[in-house]
Amino acid sequence: MKWCVTALALACIATAMPSAVSAADPGMDSIVRGGRLYDNWYRELRVTPPRGTHPLFGGAVGLVSDAAATWRCTTCHGWDYGGAGGMPGITGYRGADPAAIVAILEQPPHGYGAVMRPRDLLDLAQFVSRGQLPMDDLVDAKTRRSKGLAAGYEDRYSTICAGCHGADGKKVRDTPPLGEVARERPHEALHMILNGHPSGQMPALRVLGAEAAAGMLAFLQTLPAQNLAGSVVRGGRLYDNWQAELRTLPPSVPHPAYPRSAVYAEDAPRTWRCKECHGWDYLGRDGGYASGPHATGIKGIRDLSGAPPEQVIAVLRDDTHRYGAVLKQRDLLDLAHFVSLGQIDMDRAIDRPTRKAKGVAARAVDYYGTICASCHGRDGAAIITTVPLGRLANDSPWEALHKILNGHPDEPMPALRVLGNDLLVDILAYLQTLSQDR
Structure with missing residues (x-):
């Protein structure tokens, strides 16, 4: 019964939204471009943002990364369009005359007429008027989970999205893993599913309808976290x-x-x-x-x-x-x-005057022999592109311990941090017993 109610609600939203048939409507691309401008207009337009704080920004939103962020619509009006940090939302402008919205945008106190072209303002107004979806009908306010159904959307994700984001949603280094974004910031994720990413090549899936967007969000919420x-x-x-x-x-x-x-x-x-x-x-x-x-x-x-x-x-x-x-x-x-x-506190691991590890070498013999020796050799000198481990561990024990903890850049060396600091200090102590010469 619960599934039927959810499906019916999504179907009602879909009927209120431009259908897939309207893809030929020249207004659809205007709406999604307006959604990207709402997200970050200066990135979408590839222009330098204003240096000063937006005149309407009175600190109610709280800490933002920089003055430019105060010029983003999302900073004040939110990803759910209901307002953020005490600032008003824009939901009252759903269905309003785009020309009237343009007039609000271009004149003080908003003042976007000085930084955007008429076409940009019109696209943004089209989004405000026609592009806002009722987010509470798509995302549960308490659980932050999508009300859509993930079933059937793995194929859509794998064919439309995975080419850039990877099968697990972690491929793009410019963003956190998609699973984390979808679970922690579902309204933002849904906005981007619908409209794409500013100045990017991400396809905007608004044309598929609200039910599809909610389903895609539901699938993204199943992807692994970092x-x-x-x-x-x-x-x-x-x-x-x-x-x-x-x-x-x-x-x-x-x-x-x-x-x-x-x-x-x-x-x-x-x-x-x-x-x-x-x-x-x-x-x-x-x-x-x-x-x-x-x-x-x-x-x-x-x-x-x-x-x-x-x-x-x-x-x-x-x-x-x-x-x-x-x-x-x-x-x-x-x-x-x-x-x-x-x-870690290196002084708890290494005696600074003597550079000696404060571990017990005998406890690490088998660990080194099974985990490390396959690459470094029993004597620690098998890798000819680096100094023998005995020399590194004695000359620069802090560097050696850092690499035991985290591995070596762009190498398959295992990072042993998960084994615990005490054991790693024992391993460092063992390395200090190895020959310093080849």
């Missing part, structure tokens, strides 16, 4: 050398925050590595990089251990770090997860 442990260790490899991990060309100019007087100031790729300023022990100027060729005088990252990942991402994107220009959203999130959740 594994947090996997994200942390990948973030650790990005911290080590993101250029190698991503197989990307390094920046051709030194990092702006790297001191010009420091030893490696002319080695541009090196200056962009996180570890080069903050160290293998994450203490920066207060740790192993306090002196020597790697000294920069830059502080460590220990203060960000336990910080919300969003706060870390904001730091990574700021004018000092500027990693938003070289890393994708997924990369930034993984790196933030490492900074927030992946740091």
Whole structure:
């Protein structure tokens, strides 16, 4: 009975929405383009957003990433169109005259006439008038689950969407896994299913009807989430050398925050590595990089251990770090997860004056012999492209432990973080018993 009621509700919505037959209607493409403008008009138009805060933004929405975000319709009016953070919604304009909506948009206090062309304003107005769906009829307000039926939509996803997003929804590094977005932000996901992504090639599926959109959302909500442990260790490899991990060309100019007087100031790729300023022990100027060729005088990252990942991402994107220009959203999130959740207190693992691991080598013999020796050899010297493990573990134990925890960038080396810190310190102690020469 419950299924029948849900199906009937979706059918009623579908009749209120332009049907698939209306695909030839020139207004359909205007509506979906307007939906993308509602999402992020300056990205859709590929223009520089205004630098100042929108005049109507009085702080009621709360913290936003930057001034440009205050100019996005979604920031104030929400993905469900009912308003966000105390700001009013736009549901009262369903069915309104698009020309009247344009007049509101182009004049103060909205003032979009100064930043959008007439056609852009009309498309946005078409969306506001004809493109809003009653989100509460499609998404359960309490559970945030789609009221659609996932059955039958695996084939549609696999043929229409998986080419870009992958079978598991994790392929695009610019976005979190689709399963997470669909479960945590279902209204946003549904809006994008209907209208596509600003300035992207994502097909807008509005033409298939509301029932199909709800069904697709229901299927997306079955896709797997990002594994947090996997994200942390990948973030650790990005911290080590993101250029190698991503197989990307390094920046051709030194990092702006790297001191010009420091030893490696002319080695541009090196200056962009996180570890080069903050160290293998994450203490920066207060740790192993306090002196020597790697000294920069830059502080460590220990203060960000336990910080919300969003706060870390904001730091990574700021004018000092500027990693938003070289890393994708997924990369930034993984790196933030490492900074927030992946740091360990190296001084509890390694005696700083002697550089000796505070573990028991004898406890790690079998672990090394079964997990590590197949690549590194019993003596730790089998890989000729790196120094013998005995030498690395004795000369730079903090680096060795970081790699035991997280693996090596762009290599199949297993990250052993899940085995627990005590055992990993034992493994480091065992490595320090291996020969330092070939």
